[in-house]
Amino acid sequence: MNKYELGIVDTRNIIKTLEDVYNYDFKNYALTFFKRRVERVILNYNLKDAEGFIRKIETEKDFFEIFLQEMCVENTEMFRDPSLWRVLKEEIFPQNIQNAVNYKIWFPEVSSGEELYSVAIILRKLNLHNNVKLIASSISELDLEKTKKGIFDPKKTEVNDTNFKRIFSENELSDFYTIENDKALWDTSLVENTKFIKQNIIFDEYPKGIKLILFRNQMIYYNQILQERFIKIMYNCLVPGGHLIIGNNEKIEYWNSDKDYTLLNKAESIYKKKLA
Numbered sequence: 001m002n003k004y005e006l007g008i009v010d011t012r013n014i015i016k017t018l019e020d021v022y023n024y025d026f027k028n029y030a031l032t033f034f035k036r037r038v039e040r041v042i043l044n045y046n047l048k049d050a051e052g053f054i055r056k057i058e059t060e061k062d063f064f065e066i067f068l069q070e071m072c073v074e075n076t077e078m079f080r081d082p083s084l085w086r087v088l089k090e091e092i093f094p095q096n097i098q099n100a101v102n103y104k105i106w107f108p109e110v111s112s113g114e115e116l117y118s119v120a121i122i123l124r125k126l127n128l129h130n131n132v133k134l135i136a137s138s139i140s141e142l143d144l145e146k147t148k149k150g151i152f153d154p155k156k157t158e159v160n161d162t163n164f165k166r167i168f169s170e171n172e173l174s175d176f177y178t179i180e181n182d183k184a185l186w187d188t189s190l191v192e193n194t195k196f197i198k199q200n201i202i203f204d205e206y207p208k209g210i211k212l213i214l215f216r217n218q219m220i221y222y223n224q225i226l227q228e229r230f231i232k233i234m235y236n237c238l239v240p241g242g243h244l245i246i247g248n249n250e251k252i253e254y255w256n257s258d259k260d261y262t263l264l265n266k267a268e269s270i271y272k273k274k275l276a
Contacts, residue, residue, distance in 0.1 A: 004042050006035045010050035014038060017054050022064060024139070024201055026071075028226035037070050069140040073221060075114035077156055078173070079163035081248065084268045086167055089122050092243060092270075096211065097128045105212045106237060108203070108230070110136035110196075113147035113186075114160075115214055120190035121176055125168060129193065135207050137197035144196050150186035154179055203233050210237040216269075217247035228254050235260050238273040245270050 006014075011034070018024050026034055038053065045063075047053045056063050079085045097103050110116050116136050123129040138144050157179070164173035176187050197207075213234050219227045231252055234244055244261065246252070246269045252261050261271040 004039050006039055006050060011035055014050060014054060017057060021058055026201065028223050030221050030223055033221045041067055041070050065142055069142040072109060072111045072138060072140045072143050073218060074112040077163060078114045078160035079118050079167060082163050082166040085118060085122065087265065087268055089167060093122065093126055093128060097131050100131060102133065102209065103131055104133045104135060104207065104210045106135045106207055106210045108137055108213065108215050109218050110138045110147055111143060116147060117186050117190055124190060134191065134194040135197065136194055137199040139199055139201055141198055144198060148196060150188040152184050152186060154182065154184035157184060206233055206237055208237060209239055211239055211242045213238065213244045215246055219246065219250050235273060240273055240275045242273045243270060
């Protein structure tokens with residue numbers, strides 16, 4: 001398959017169309033990432049060029065939903081970076097949830113659902129799941145529906161199982177999923193206490209009173225303007241003393257960020273909202 005490459009004018013026209021037709025503003029996404037995703041959709045759906053993409057986006061709402069799913073960055077595996085999940089299991093969850101009232105955890109972009117189910121499994125193992133309200137949002141309705149149904153890629157089972165063993169050596173991850181024919185399904189009772197939200201890119205509405213946010217490996221796909229906007233939104237969502245976890249290669253750096261957050265764990269990129 002020949003590679004198709006978007007020009008800058010075509011890219012701007014596509015961004016303008018998405019905003020005009022659907023009120024989704026992608027202009028502050030990292031340009032290289034945005035172009036690469038659109039180019040892949042154009043090739044995969046035999047649209048030939050930017051004009052073909054624009055025509056299909058303008059006339060087919062279902063295709064727009066497919067495009068939104070393409071724009072969501074999938075989590076590659078369950079319990080990715082096991083050292084972080086050990087910190088959650090051994091420190092943050094036991095210390096903060098046991099006697100907490102209305103403990104809320106928010107996943108601003110739930111993507112393919114691996115982190116949501118990873119958290120839910122740890123909470124179940126610690127017998128803390130009834131103390132927690134999970135909130136999962138995404139720009140993609142298709143991703144939300146897939147996550148609700150517990151569907152995941154069976155090719156990931158080996159790496160998922162290996163990661164789980166590094167956290168719970170005495171148990172099996174297979175206690176929480178089934179494989180039938182070519183389908184792999186999580187036990188959806190894990191997320192029965194989860195609120196799913198279809199979210200706009202700019203987070204016009206967002207939950208309040210959150211005590212932990214997981215937003216890992218997402219901001220690298222945004223420019224600085226959108227990164228700072230999201231960080232401030234998450235700051236407003238968190239209660240004082242609440243935790244924000246971002247990707248290992250991401251940082252919270254803006255002009256007064258040291259007044260807002262304390263870096264609690266540098267290796268795992270865990271921040272804590274300051275009390276005052």
